[in-house]
Amino acid sequence: MPSVVSRVTSPPERKRKAHAKSRKGCGNCKLRRVKCDEDKPKCKKCVLYGVSCDYDGSKPSLDLSAEGAFQVNLPRAEATLDFSVAPEKPPVSLSKVNAAVVHHSLSDTTDNRADGLIVKRFQTRTVSTIGSKEASSTYRGCISHLAFSHPFLMHMVLSLTLLHDAHLSTSPSSDLATSFQNASLTHWNTATKLxxxxxxxxIPPSHRDAIWATGALLGTASMAYIESSDPAHAWPLKPPDPNDLNWLKLAEGKRAIWQIADPSRPDSMFYQLGKHMNHTQRPDWVAQPDFSSVPPRLARLFDITEHDSVESNIYYLPLLCVQRTQALTLTHELVLPFIRFLLYMTPEFRALLELKDARALLLLLWWFRRVEAGHADLWWMTRRAKIEGRAIEIWLERWYGGEEGLIEMFERVRGGAGGEVLAGQWQEDPAVVLKGCTGWAKEVQSAGVFAQ
Structure with a gap:
């Protein structure tokens, strides 16, 4: 029987495809060793990666871009649910979630160990600062469970916790705080892409709870993140930027996320919580506002008449929302009355803020003051209120002589009673009047009254 000789043939040698090399790419693409499309001022690779594009070497390598990290496409009305996928499994016990966190923290890689420790800080610390006591308790039992099967939520958990770490650092401008904030932006960028x-x-039904949880954390983080702790470099004093007031736009997106995720449905992990926090329904005092509840001086200032509605007067609804917080102190139990100012904000009112309309700024300042006096644990609300609230105070003082000057000016423009009637404190909320405000209204033409 003839022997069988096996012959092993060598595979043909692979030849690398020749390509032209360019030395004109940006610094980040060279560092990452990827092909740069050389678009200017920002190449597509840097935009997608969420870093500041740099061609001349003037910026640090892979410097994080807040624009890239915070760019979220809000859900569209035509977003659909794919019901061919089985519904989400019921929540596991908290002990199992903690076991998963520990297992994750003991994984082989350094990144996984670090991420596991961050998730543990979320479970034991950060989650208790989000929303009401009921909400934080529900989130503690559900979000970590969901995060281990939904990467977009996991990255948002890591981002918010690192923002909290930055807040708790000794100084907001310290190297440690900057390190935490940059790491937070990295996870935020990944979360928003996913x-x-x-x-x-x-959208599969099994994703709905994770979508709602991500929306909740996005809203929290977007309010918590502010680029500078110095009011002089905060909005509205800083130079205009397309990303100004993006944190208000995410509040609008949260309503759309509610419609998609519907956390009030019976099979949702957030069912009990969702029944009490429907973001699509307005209370009776919004649908049928009581004009008599608006003090005469405020009605004059915001041009509100007894024939107005929240649809006919842009200032009416924000004013009602702020007024309903005047006898309240912001706590975990009373978050919703304060959040309504954001949830019910119309695109028209937000447009006035973007134009730096004086009366719109005054309403936002009033709300900031109510928030700033609230519970210290609600850091994601109070930090922005302190910094941007002070910036608004400076802006109003600079252009209108402060709040009393603003009121006086509007009375003069309308030919009203003048400062004799309105020079005193606002009886509705004494904290509204700026301490130490001595300037009087600047003489401006009526055409320049509503916007700087």
Missing amino acids: FNALLSRP
Whole structure:
């Protein structure tokens, strides 16, 4: 029997495809060793990666871009649910979640160990600062469980916790705080990319709870993040930027996320919580406002008449929301009355803020003051209120002589009674009047009254 000789043939040698090399790419693409499309002022690779594009070497390598990290495409009305996927499994016990956190923290890689410790800080610390006591308790039992099966939520958990770490650092301007904030932006950037990709496709029912949890954390983080702790470099004093007031736009997106995720449905992990926090329904005092509840001096200042509605007067609804917080102190139990100012904000009122309309700024300042006096644990609300609230105070003092000067000016423009009637404190909320405000209204033409 003839022997069988096996012959092993060597695979043909692979030849690398020749390509032209360019030395004109940006510094970040060179560092990452990827092909740069050389678009200017920002190449597409840097935009997608969430870093500041740099061609001349003037910026640090891979410097994080807040624009890239915070760019979220809000859910569209035509977003659909794919019901061919089985519904979400019921929540596991808290002990199992903690066991998963520990297991994750003991994984082989350094990144996983670090991420596991961050998730543990979320469970034991950060989650208790989010929303009401009921909400934080529900989130503690559900979000970590969901995060281990939904990467977009996991990255948002890591981002918010690192923002909290930055807040708790000794000084907001310290190297440690900066390190935490940059790490937070990295996870935020990844979370928004994954989240946008999910929202652009038919959505499986099994993702709905994770979508709602991500929306809740996005809203919290967007209010918590502020670029500078110095009011002189905060909005509205800083130079205009397309990303100004993006944190208000995410409040609008949260309503759309509610419609998609519907956390009030019976099979939701957030069912009990969702029944009491429906973001799509307005209370009776919004649908049928009581004009008699608006003090005469405020009615004059904001041009509100007894024939107005929240639809006919842009200032009416924000004023009602702020007024209903005047006898309250912001606590975990009373978060919703304060959040309504954001949830019910119309695009028209937000447009006035973007134009730096004086009366719109005054209403936002009034709300900031109510928030600033609230519970210290609600850091994600109070930090922005302190910094941007002070910036608004400076802006109003600079252009209108402060709040009393603003009121006086509007009375003069309308030919009203003048400062004799309105020079005293606002009886509705004494804290509204600026301490030490001695300037009087600047003489301005009526055409320049509403916007600087």
